Amino acid sequence: MSDPAIELSGVRKNYKYFSLDNIHLTVPEGQIMGLIGPNGAGKSTTIRIILGLVHQDSGEVRVLGHRMPAEQIAAKWDIGFASEDMRLYESLTIGWHMDFMRRIYPKWDAAYARLLLKRFGLRADQKVKGLSHGQRVKATLLMVLARKPKLLVLDEPTTGLDPVARHEILRELTAVMADEGRSVLFSSHNTHDVEQISDRVTFIDRGRIIDSMDKEVYLERWRRLHLEVPHGVELPVLPGIIGVRRDGRLAIATANAFVPDLAHAYESSGARVHSVENMTLEEIFVANVEYSREEVEA
Amino acid sequence: MRSSVVGQLIRKDLVLYWKPIFTATAAAAAALALVLAGGETPVFVGVILFFIALILAGHMLPLMGIANERKKQNLAFLMSLPISSIQYTTAKLISSLILFLIPWLTAVIVGVWIIDTRGIFPPGVLPDALILAFLPLLGFCLITGAVLVGETEGWGIAANVFCNIVYPFFWYFMLKVPALMANVKSPTVVWNSASLTILAWEFALAPLMLGLTYFIQSRKRDFV
Numbered sequence: 001m002s003d004p005a006i007e008l009s010g011v012r013k014n015y016k017y018f019s020l021d022n023i024h025l026t027v028p029e030g031q032i033m034g035l036i037g038p039n040g041a042g043k044s045t046t047i048r049i050i051l052g053l054v055h056q057d058s059g060e061v062r063v064l065g066h067r068m069p070a071e072q073i074a075a076k077w078d079i080g081f082a083s084e085d086m087r088l089y090e091s092l093t094i095g096w097h098m099d100f101m102r103r104i105y106p107k108w109d110a111a112y113a114r115l116l117l118k119r120f121g122l123r124a125d126q127k128v129k130g131l132s133h134g135q136r137v138k139a140t141l142l143m144v145l146a147r148k149p150k151l152l153v154l155d156e157p158t159t160g161l162d163p164v165a166r167h168e169i170l171r172e173l174t175a176v177m178a179d180e181g182r183s184v185l186f187s188s189h190n191t192h193d194v195e196q197i198s199d200r201v202t203f204i205d206r207g208r209i210i211d212s213m214d215k216e217v218y219l220e221r222w223r224r225l226h227l228e229v230p231h232g233v234e235l236p237v238l239p240g241i242i243g244v245r246r247d248g249r250l251a252i253a254t255a256n257a258f259v260p261d262l263a264h265a266y267e268s269s270g271a272r273v274h275s276v277e278n279m280t281l282e283e284i285f286v287a288n289v290e291y292s293r294e295e296v297e298a
Numbered sequence: 299m300r301s302s303v304v305g306q307l308i309r310k311d312l313v314l315y316w317k318p319i320f321t322a323t324a325a326a327a328a329a330l331a332l333v334l335a336g337g338e339t340p341v342f343v344g345v346i347l348f349f350i351a352l353i354l355a356g357h358m359l360p361l362m363g364i365a366n367e368r369k370k371q372n373l374a375f376l377m378s379l380p381i382s383s384i385q386y387t388t389a390k391l392i393s394s395l396i397l398f399l400i401p402w403l404t405a406v407i408v409g410v411w412i413i414d415t416r417g418i419f420p421p422g423v424l425p426d427a428l429i430l431a432f433l434p435l436l437g438f439c440l441i442t443g444a445v446l447v448g449e450t451e452g453w454g455i456a457a458n459v460f461c462n463i464v465y466p467f468f469w470y471f472m473l474k475v476p477a478l479m480a481n482v483k484s485p486t487v488v489w490n491s492a493s494l495t496i497l498a499w500e501f502a503l504a505p506l507m508l509g510l511t512y513f514i515q516s517r518k519r520d521f522v
Contacts, residue, residue: 051378052382053377053383053522054520054521054522073381074380076379076380076381083374085371086371087370087372089372104303104379144378
């Protein structure tokens with residue numbers, strides 16, 4: 001079995017007002033991992049530790065088999081990194097940047113770069129200064145993708161984009177990911193984007209990983225049960241139910257390990273199960289964060 | 299052909315900042331042309347403009363080439379390349395030095411030539427002129443260190459203000475040191491211990507400041 005593309009174990013990083021706490025994260029080779037968290041959750045710090053730009057206080061970080069941050073130069077030859085706060089040089093053209101990357105990367109694919117230029121509706125002679133936000137993001141991604149990295153690390157790349165630009169970028173990323181040897185870590189607070197392209201999903205909140213598993217498993221295990229609870233009936237506490245919200249006779253129970261027996265157990269207690277609904281990744285994320293915060297506070 | 303990433307970063311800075319350096323060199327050349335024109339007022343204005351051109355080059359370059367790179371969020375792009383933070387620092391120090399030394403060395407060499415051959419100034423002024431010419435170089439080293447280590451434009455501006463305060467005090471100090479002023483009107487160049495000591499200090503301080511910058515940068519744990 002090949003090494004994971006990214007492996008973090010017991011990583012800690014303390015700042016004055018924020019800490020990453022005991023982060024364990026594995027991105028298997030060839031997989032697309034979505035890293036979802038609210039603003040300030042620790043996504044960007046985690047990514048910067050992965051790239052060796054921020055040194056962890058403790059814990060092990062291995063990227064493409066390289067120890068980080070000590071071997072960051074060797075690792076970065078095969079990492080393509082783009083972030084929402086990354087900008088190309090305003091006074092220079094896209095073509096200049098392409099030439100700059102070509103001079104650095106032996107694997108730079110000039111034909112693919114030209115193809116991306118066309119697909120993204122960009123021109124090599126355009127100065128970065130005159131580009132819209134969407135075009136700037138596309139130009140940055142072009143620089144990342146045409147170097148043919150083994151690992152793509154994307155930190156909120158679709159933030160602030162209009163739906164058409166987001167769709168174009170996600171489509172290109174999906175095409176790139178058809179290469180099975182390529183691994184991707186995709187951070188976002190937009191669960192819709194992550195749901196579209198990820199194999200695995202990790203939730204992070206307040207510097208802690210709160211859950212990490214296959215996307216399909218999340219969608220399979222998380223359910224919302226709409227109940228009618230007659231007067232005098234007490235709902236039982238069931239394993240797999242992480243929260244119950246009551247409003248008079250009606251109640252909504254959220255399950256993070258749904259099995260049909262849960263519905264039967266409610267029925268047996270005297271409640272009536274109106275419906276069992278699937279949850280979107282966004283709903284799962286919000287419920288997961290709320291549950292995790294309640295657990296921590298308790 | 300592929301060269302090292304550090305080499306590419308240096309080349310990139312030369313492409314990006316040749317215009318302000320060309321402008322500073324042209325301004326220094328214009329100031330020296332004014333000096334060559336002769337006459338009390340043109341020479342006085344030329345000398346003042348000469349130092350202003352060098353000071354501007356030394357002060358603006360680190361702010362444009364280093365602080366702006368952070369402010370305009372280009373640094374994340376650079377640090378995505380296969381380099382370490384210390385390689386980035388190396389590239390920045392080398393490119394900034396090259397860019398600054400072009401106008402500085404050109405202006406200083408031409409200035410020395412004018413003093414030596416044109417008869418506009420007495421040759422005895424040369425040691426003091428060189429001491430003064432070194433000040434913008436020291437200012438450049440200090441501001442470069444401040445923006446690299448401090449990581450914000452604010453540190454660069456603070457260093458800039460500090461230099462601008464120090465320069466007139468230094469000029470005043472020179473006027474008050476008899477050993478420095480004794481030979482200003484001499485028909486030959488006189489290198490006394492006072493001028494040599496100050497020049498030696500200036501000569502040592504420049505690499506010391508850049509070396510200290512490099513040392514502090516190499517010990518940083520967080521870069522972007």
